[in-house]
Amino acid sequence: MARFRSGRAQMIDARKLYEIDGPFAFWRGGELSAVTLAYETWGALNPARDNAVLVFTGLSPSAHAAASSADPSRGWWGDMIGAGAPIDTNEFFVICVNSLGSCFGSTGPASVNPATGEPYRLDFPELALEDSAAAGARLLDHLGIDRLKCVVGPSMGGMTALAFCLMFPARSTALVSISSAFSADPFAIALRSLQREIVRADPLWIHGDYSSDAAPATGMRLARKLGMISYRSAAEWRKRFGRTRKVSGEHAQFTIEFEIESYLEAHSQKWIGSFDPNCYLYLSRAMDWFDAADHGPGIDAAMTRIALERALVVGVESDILFPPQRQRELALRLHAVGCGVDYNELASIQGHDSFLVDFDRFGPLMREFFEGLAGDVA
């Protein structure tokens, strides 16, 4: 593991870039003349071109979901994708795309507008997850893939994957939706709305016009802490940290005293240099906006667009951001429109982030589902 991490430090980069041909029209209006998508692939497309799996990511990750020869660093889903892994690259051609609007190679608010030579910043069109889904479909065109074996998404990626199935029903046989929902709850909107307000309240945000060497780091750091509070669970932290202090007996009124405070500080410090604040604001709001019901009108009409044969829907008991009731609803609605659904509610204690860390529970589930799909591969 340490060896792989040092591989990342060498800035090896397996990203492929696809420049979308012609202007890209946004779901809510506006268009850009030039849009780039960053993606990575693992395994090989078979001659029938029918063994492809497309992964849409959560808000934070890049397209580097797993190690490859070009970039041996572990990737954010390193245990899940690979030769012999649950999403087995001996069977499947796996594609992971950096979301439109993000800042790891795909075009977003931090990208340079060719018309001005300056970053788009807040001139970037309003972003919807439907735009990320449509961009994914354009990438499939480019790769010569008519129909996916499966589209996969955890968290925000699950919403994007569902948008993809609603907009392009003929383009995937199966869906894996993990810790996601067909629309965000007001509790999740409240958390994200506050995170964004914390970023915007940083005097260095300057209505999006911060310079790259003076970004609103305090706002981003505090927003990330709130993110982590919503991504994990009280039960996990009780077990990991309890009331342990950094220094025994210390009482720090205005600085870090408890291990839990130190943990949040360390993780949020790591994040602030890596993610562009305006990209964060756009992607975060896109999650609030997403509502499958917009494809109806109404959720009932929307779901009749779905033409999936199979779906795996997974929720986690301790997830407060996308509570398991939301996955249950999605599973029932998929079942009601004729899709064969595996639904699982896991007892992981790591909350919304469980899919990133609880491989013991997620691995076997994913393996079984993908083995079932592999049986269909020519």
Add this chain to the structure above:
Amino acid sequence: MARFRSGRAQMIDARKLYEIDGPFAFWRGGELSAVTLAYETWGALNPARDNAVLVFTGLSPSAHAAASSADPSRGWWGDMIGAGAPIDTNEFFVICVNSLGSCFGSTGPASVNPATGEPYRLDFPELALEDSAAAGARLLDHLGIDRLKCVVGPSMGGMTALAFCLMFPARSTALVSISSAFSADPFAIALRSLQREIVRADPLWIHGDYSSDAAPATGMRLARKLGMISYRSAAEWRKRFGRTRKVSGEHAQFTIEFEIESYLEAHSQKWIGSFDPNCYLYLSRAMDWFDAADHGPGIDAAMTRIALERALVVGVESDILFPPQRQRELALRLHAVGCGVDYNELASIQGHDSFLVDFDRFGPLMREFFEGLAGDVA
């Protein structure tokens, strides 16, 4: 109700002030030469002086728990305390004290230091909930009450009430602990630590040296939003707000679009003028620090100090700040040291704040417990 609210607008004030005789020594060190406690009372002390009930409050409220002739405004627990109410002032002499360190009449960081003529600000000694409990005991001395019929506390007040029972075991027959705990979980510490950091990140905080006409209002407003997110529940907001927008069809990238955002904004705006930021920081940290185990050493030894005859412990299923497991633990530990315990876990959907709003569930429980205690009143 509207009439009572207009009563409050007239600034009628039922507060009584008690100046503690002599210097007041703080639990963690330091002392103040002059400490004032603000309190209110309802009902009458009986000749045996044994029908008193002392209420310690949560972090935010004043001593105005209920209406009285001097101040007919409703009070924060207006349904719970009064003639014929569950805590029946025809039976009991009820006292509610504004916590030491708060800013509604009791001495705190916003109070003027007589030695300098300036507010104490961060020169105020480190505050522990044991200090609030000790100040409460001094008030009872002043009122000529040796032993309470019951000490009551919701949330932070429950911790203060427990501290009172640990420090002065002979001074109360019974305890009511609502949505509290014998120590804070790391999840709650994380939330409060972030709230405090949000306040301190406001450039107007100036290490506590803000002027009264330029307080760190943005930091307080955002901290309050986070407070409300932790005080209520996802289920309640789903029911109340769903995904309703302020203006139908609106898409607001950087301003308020959803009803839930509007609700948080309105409530946090109301709060910022009323609560002093430094007082907030002190009380918030005191909640992180409180640990009944400090009275042992260790929680087992600490609990042997308890000499209560009866206790009512109430938790709420949807409370993420003080989850019901913590109240269950407290109930079991009280039972283990010979206290007769009523334990209730309520299905209220209003989260930690349920005790303020779900009178239908809390009222009957409280009435039954206090009727049991009233049977013992001479």
